[in-house]
Amino acid sequence: MSDLCGKVALVTGASRGIGREIALTLSSLGATVVINYSGSKERAQEVLDTIKANEKEAAIYQCNVSDPDAVQAMMQYVVDTYGKIDILVNNAGITKDNLLMKMSEDEFNQVMDVNLKGTFHTCKSVIRQMIRQRSGRIVNMASVVGIIGNAGQVNYSASKAGIIGLTKSLAREVASRNITVNAVAPGFIKTDMTSELPTKVVDEMLNAIPMKRQGMPQDIANAVSFLVSEEAGYITGQVLEVNGGMNM
Ligand code: NAP
Numbered sequence: 532m533s534d535l536c537g538k539v540a541l542v543t544g545a546s547r548g549i550g551r552e553i554a555l556t557l558s559s560l561g562a563t564v565v566i567n568y569s570g571s572k573e574r575a576q577e578v579l580d581t582i583k584a585n586e587k588e589a590a591i592y593q594c595n596v597s598d599p600d601a602v603q604a605m606m607q608y609v610v611d612t613y614g615k616i617d618i619l620v621n622n623a624g625i626t627k628d629n630l631l632m633k634m635s636e637d638e639f640n641q642v643m644d645v646n647l648k649g650t651f652h653t654c655k656s657v658i659r660q661m662i663r664q665r666s667g668r669i670v671n672m673a674s675v676v677g678i679i680g681n682a683g684q685v686n687y688s689a690s691k692a693g694i695i696g697l698t699k700s701l702a703r704e705v706a707s708r709n710i711t712v713n714a715v716a717p718g719f720i721k722t723d724m725t726s727e728l729p730t731k732v733v734d735e736m737l738n739a740i741p742m743k744r745q746g747m748p749q750d751i752a753n754a755v756s757f758l759v760s761e762e763a764g765y766i767t768g769q770v771l772e773v774n775g776g777m778n779m
Contacts, residue, residue, distance in 0.1 A: 533760040536561030539613040540759070541605070543567040543596050543653060544623030546574040548722030549672070552748035553620055553755050554578055554589070560756060562618065563588040565609050569595045569623065596623045596649030599656075606656040615664055618759045619657050621650045621671045621694075626724060628683045639686040646690035647697070654701055658710075667710040668759040671698050672751075675718045675774045691716075695770055702768030711767040713758045718774025720746045742775030 540557045544550040546568035555578065558564045564582065566589060568575040575591040582589040590612065594605040609616050624646045627638040650671050661667030676684055677691025695714055702712040719725060719736045725745070728736075737743060754773045757763055772778060 533762055534561050535618075535756075535759070538562040538617040538759075539565075539609065539615055540618035540620065541565045541567060541609055541616060541653075541657075542620040542622055543649070544569070545578060546571060548724060549717065549720060549748045549751045550620070550622040551578050552752040553622060555581060556749070556752035556756050557618065557620075557759070558582045558585070558587045558589060561587075563613060565589070565605075565613075566591045567594055567596070567605065567623065569593065595645075596621075596653060597644040599652045602649075602652040603656045606653070606660070610660055616657055616660055617664075617666065618668045619653060619670070620755055620759075621653050621669070623649055624672060624690075624724075626684065626687050628687065630683055631685045634686060642686040642690050643693075646687070647693040650694050650697060654697070654712075658701075658705065661710050662705065662708050665709050667705075667708075668763075669698075669701070669710065669712040670755050670758050671712070671714045673698070673714040673716040673770060675716050675772065675777050678716060678770070678772070679778050698770070699768045706767055709764075711758070711764065713763075713767060714770045715751060715754045715758065716770050716772045716774070717751050718746055718772070718777040720748060720751060722748060740775040740777050741779075744775065746773060746775055 540562045542554045545554040545566040554564045579591050594601045673694045674691040676688045698714040
């Protein structure tokens, strides 16, 4: 993967799981990384400490991505502090699973607000800066279930399908400005998000994966690192599926 020295990256939801691994990987490639989180400062601080122990530049920033004003302030902080923003990874996401007939409107709205609208807010607040810079890389975290659906996740699947549509439309809007916008669609990855699923569900999921194993956060971080690299400069509006063959 190419060197990201001199690049400034913001990773949302970087205090744990996939986002944490993305932050550590981009940092290991040389990028200055802003670690966004919404709740636990301790976990974000641990990611920061890990990066600082390797003598790399990084910062933590608390912000709920579903709050447009807070997102705008976060973007301003990044630009004021580092003078630019080269890479935005929209990774923050939540689930509120339920069968449609039992799902409340609130469960539907909460997932939309964080996953889809959060991605809208961050993209909107970064895009003028990237256009001014005449360069930028945006990677949005979708999901295999945004492509193939999943019982019990109409809210989450709809938010992830929405992210794919947003990604392709924005990619078309800014392609001529040397800004790429892509999505990564993970399959079944070992994180807190998947740690409390009943054994029966886990067994069914594993059975549906040709590689017969869960993915690791590093598998996703590797895909993101490629999409933000110089080498991926002619790739935009794509969905890179990282799922052990779950959907082909
Ligand atoms: P996770 O372990 O639950 O971590 C979620 C991260 O998002 C945390 O850092 C959390 O920060 C942050 N976050 C949650 N709500 C936020 C908000 N409103 N504003 C800012 N940050 C917020 O999840 P994960 O498994 O790593 O998933 C990361 C992304 O990959 C998500 O978009 C998820 O939908 C997607 N994905 C995951 C899988 C999988 O199998 N794990 C599969 C497909 C797609 P706090 O702890 O501070 O709240």
